[in-house]
Amino acid sequence: MVKNKSAQGQLDNSFQSGRVVTSYDVARKAGVSQSAVSRCFKPGASVSKKMREKVMKVATELGYEPNAIARSLITKRSNLVAVIISNLTNLYYPEVLAQLSQRLSDRGIRVLLFALDTESHADQVLAQIWQYQVDGVIAAAKLTNDQLAEFEKRQKPLVFYNRFYSNQAVNAVCCDQAEGAYHLVKGLVAAGHQSFGIIGGPDDSVVGRERTDASAACLSTMGTSDVTIVDGSFSYECGGAGVEMIREKRGSLPDAIICVNDMTAIGAIDALRYGHGKNVPEDVSVVGFDGVGPATWASFDLTTMRQPVGRMTEGAVEMLMERMENPDLPPEKRLFAGVFVDGTSAVFA
Amino acid sequence: MVKNKSAQGQLDNSFQSGRVVTSYDVARKAGVSQSAVSRCFKPGASVSKKMREKVMKVATELGYEPNAIARSLITKRSNLVAVIISNLTNLYYPEVLAQLSQRLSDRGIRVLLFALDTESHADQVLAQIWQYQVDGVIAAAKLTNDQLAEFEKRQKPLVFYNRFYSNQAVNAVCCDQAEGAYHLVKGLVAAGHQSFGIIGGPDDSVVGRERTDASAACLSTMGTSDVTIVDGSFSYECGGAGVEMIREKRGSLPDAIICVNDMTAIGAIDALRYGHGKNVPEDVSVVGFDGVGPATWASFDLTTMRQPVGRMTEGAVEMLMERMENPDLPPEKRLFAGVFVDGTSAVFA
DNA sequence: AAGTAATTTGCATTCGAATGCAAAATTGCA
DNA sequence: TGCAATTTTGCATTCGAATGCAAATTACTT
Known part of the structure; x- marks a missing residue:
């Protein structure tokens, strides 16, 4: 009985399942303003130690996590990067994808995956990409000139992976x-x-x-x-x-x-x-x-x-991040030499 | 000269690169209200043919795409599904991922990819998942009971891929x-x-x-x-x-x-x-x-x-979508029999 | 043509977090 | 203790699209 009651007591407001906990809920329960809560979740913001502790305690209790969607809306930074990959069934790409994902995630960036079945069909995918306000795109797929122009117009950083456009000023990492x-x-x-x-x-x-x-x-x-x-x-x-x-x-x-x-x-x-x-x-x-x-x-x-692959994915991510910070950096192509693997499937000198 | 001028004329307001085109921009240029623009992009909304044509024309001119982030904020539907995959280097998973991605995308859902390096480490990933307000999760990775409880509490639909929790009431597609x-x-x-x-x-x-x-x-x-x-x-x-x-x-x-x-x-x-x-x-x-x-x-x-894999990924996506529509559906496990492949690596009867 | 019904449109508000600015609280110094 | 300098906090607004409701327009009926 007693146990039940106390359990219910905890459920009072924002704990009921389904309802998402917002910064306002935390603010109310902690007796502070919403902006204070917001600042507590921003590294380097002006908050006193006391305030931070109080807010964090309540936040943990309620299971509060800042809504990345709302944040993106105001900061104009989604922390999303689109990765376009044309055929995952080619054994080469899963490795690339795994590494890109890992490296982006290490930098606090999430991956929005677009797996194309063919090299084309990129048009609908691009529309989606614009809608989701990604901060940048890594493309292991071919794009048309019109599509490239769209990137230009929207100032979206784009790095190609192993697509070398010799006549275009685009960013790319490639194997030579x-x-x-x-x-x-x-x-x-x-x-x-x-x-x-x-x-x-x-x-x-x-x-x-x-x-x-x-x-x-x-x-x-x-x-x-x-x-x-x-x-x-x-x-x-x-x-x-x-x-x-x-x-x-x-x-x-x-x-x-x-x-x-x-x-x-x-x-x-x-x-x-x-x-x-x-x-x-x-x-x-x-x-x-x-x-x-x-x-x-x-x-x-x-x-x-x-x-x-390691150096190439690292290069791609690095170039992209740089351009997310500073969109005016000039286009750059990084060409990596392949590493000869001396197997036994060929007589070789 | 003339050409230059007309080009500049087009650049008048929202066409300048970098500035994102919003529904207000479209509304102003088309001489209608923002809500009208919004409704034009919602299938089945109450809009006259004339209005729709007028708005769509301007929208295309300006290259307007609705901001999915802003939309999610108000509709509480991100149209994002998180896919957690533990080791992409196992040749089995790229196929699974490609198919999940394809099928979700066919249904208008985008994939937020989380590629774990090991089976564990899921905790930070989950925090990210909550922040991004995904509508559901497909997990080809192990979760702890605490983590399962989080899903329960937040009412987030979750479907396991090939992780069978015999003692838990969770959704799963598995091969037998x-x-x-x-x-x-x-x-x-x-x-x-x-x-x-x-x-x-x-x-x-x-x-x-x-x-x-x-x-x-x-x-x-x-x-x-x-x-x-x-x-x-x-x-x-x-x-x-x-x-x-x-x-x-x-x-x-x-x-x-x-x-x-x-x-x-x-x-x-x-x-x-x-x-x-x-x-x-x-x-x-x-x-x-x-x-x-x-x-x-x-x-x-x-x-x-x-x-x-085809039927399993289809099943996973279907189960997830059903539960995104109706979170109260009871947990379900679908068990698929494997298909015997009669190769020549074994003497078999 | 007049009046009602049905459709279309716009207004105003909402979602949740971030932030410039001003108010309040704290600190430092004399 | 008093007052200025500094830090901390809160208020109010913003991001961009969606939506309930009321106003305006159109269509339909007699």
Whole structure:
């Protein structure tokens, strides 16, 4: 009985479930003004020790948490950053997302996630982004020029992740695709490979095209003309399909196959081994790009260029935060060299 | 010159970059009241066709998008759902996240992502969640009883993904771990395997323990006593380590190894093949759980129980949305049977 | 055309926290 | 103790959209 009563006593006003506790509730119960409560939750604000203790005690009792929505409305800072990621099923991106999320969260920023199913469809997503008043955007997806212009007009900081717009003044962190491609190609050629296949990305992928083009250009520079190029889709399946297409186009399999990313390379290796009865790397060398987790698995032990994801995500977050503080900073592109991973899926010199 | 001037003319007021366009700006320029503008953006509101056209025209001109923050403040609906995911590096979760994001977004809900590095640390995350006034939470992470109580008190709808609290009245979608384990074990035993290894999850994982316990229980029921159990961490690495630990503990390798998830199974297969020189499944059968993408790769072709991720994510979203509309719905648990994937990593009957 | 019913519009207020400014309380100093 | 300097507190307003209610407009009826 007594217990019940005291329990009810606690429930008096703002404790009833469902009703959200506001700064006014805390203020009333603590016998102070709402502004005082507000100040107690602002670091460095002018509040006496006594006041802070009194307010914090009541706040804890009532389970008060400042309403970030109301705060954003007046401060014009949502502490939200939108992260646009185009295909999470590519094994490379979960890692990127996890790291971005971690680093932003360490800085007191929350992540509003937009997972696109394709590279396009960004328009509805952008409308959402404007509505939610995010403080900035990190995009691992392609945007049109019109969309870029919107960012400009709204002064929203934007940092691209691995989308390099060479002709636009935008912020970006990228892995140096061309340099990586050159490194791989040179090593393959030096090891004596004479004929090459390249399995590229889909039409609309910038990263894919850069890697493919750079590889082809390097091969051409080095005087290799036996090069067969086919399109892919960054997926495991397209690795096998690519191998088949190359074989058809060329008549037989080449000495080495350069894949636009690790997933494709793994698919190619499996197809070569289990579909065509070839040994990798004895019969055919295979190299990839990215350095995803499965690339290091014993079954594949892929020769690849690993992207320094840690430094890239750190760079992206840092650049974005800087521009959230100071929107007038000039656009900047940070280009990170890939890290060569000397696997055993290719004969390499 | 003329061009310049007209361009400037357009910039007159609210078009200057940085300044955000509000409903008042639209109202003023269209010569109507702010409430009219608001109503034009609310489907089904009482607005004449003429008004709607006039307002929409100006809104488009100015690039107006309603401020979701301000809207949430008054409607008490943020249209935000928090998704808590514990380890994105487990290949299973990116798929889950992508689907949840997709399905929520189809229903006009935005995802606030919280990627935990470990199963714990949820406390700061929860504080953030309260502050952002999310309408609901989907958690693929463990919560303490205190944390559950907080949800109760605040009347926030919560749906667990693959965390089954058998003794708590919470909402959850789960894959039936026990049933899956039984299916796998029965098939292995029927195929004549006599000795078993089990590589489990980490201590604090409910899913891991359920799968391990169910497997062990089933083996025991079927009269098999040669069972060696070791702990793991859901990772590729722990697959290899687990194999080694089992060999040490038991003296030699068993006929079959049951892994708590596919990543572990793949690690085990690679270790058996490339570390111990064994053939899979001829020498040792290996089975997994989850049905992640790499499980189907030719190198592994894993025998596993695939979780019906599509139906599970759909179920989670549906349950959550229902409870956002009607918080008084009683707690519900939906248990989905796994789908047996008849791979070639195990001799199975 | 006049009067009523139905629809559309605007006014004024609300949501919850932050903040400039002035009032109040505290401190320091003589 | 008294008065100025400083700190702390409260008042009132603001952010931007939504909404109940009343006023204004339109449509409909006879």
